[in-house]
Amino acid sequence: xxxxxxxxxxxxxxxxxxxxxxxxxTTANLWAFPMVRGxxxxxxxxxxxxxxxxxxxxxxxxxxxxxxxxxxxxLDYVREKGLTVNDSIILTMVADAENGFxxxxxxxxHSTDPNDSPLCVLSAILIT
Numbered sequence: 182x183x184x185x186x187x188x189x190x191x192x193x194x195x196x197x198x199x200x201x202x203x204x205x206x207t208t209a210n211l212w213a214f215p216m217v218r219g220x221x222x223x224x225x226x227x228x229x230x231x232x233x234x235x236x237x238x239x240x241x242x243x244x245x246x247x248x249x250x251x252x253x254x255x256l257d258y259v260r261e262k263g264l265t266v267n268d269s270i271i272l273t274m275v276a277d278a279e280n281g282f283x284x285x286x287x288x289x290x291h292s293t294d295p296n297d298s299p300l301c302v303l304s305a306i307l308i309t
Contacts, residue, residue: 188213191272200259200266206239206249213274214239224253 190210199205214223216239223239238253264270 186276188274188276189271190274191270194267194269195259195264197266199270200264202256203240203250203252204255204270206251206272208247208249211241211247211249216241 188210190213191204191207195204214225216223221241221243225237225239227235227237229235235254235258237251237255239249239251241247241249258264
């Protein structure tokens with residue numbers, strides 16, 4: 182069994198803007214996506230536990246402030262999973278020496294109960 186390393190790329194509550202438009206992504210963690218210099222979008226697919234494949238796009242702006250966001254099937258994902266304001270979204274990258282990299286989406290319904298379990302987990306295969 183090969184060792185794995187896990188990096189939390191995003192861990193925040195979902196806002197109204199994220200429910201209606203796109204998921205803001207942390208500029209400091211752009212290193213996790215192999216974007217070619219000058220290219221402002223990176224496509225990747227994710228398969229949820231039901232087997233459904235979601236196509237996401239990480240986009241940035243030109244200029245000094247990149248302001249990255251995740252688009253693509255994001256709004257369809259939000260609607261199908263029934264996400265609401267203050268649900269949490271956790272985006273984790275797992276580096277595995279044997280299998281390369283994968284990105285995992287984990288969203289949790291906002292609750293005061295610390296024993297709540299994930300609503301859905303997506304394992305993403307990065308594609309160029």
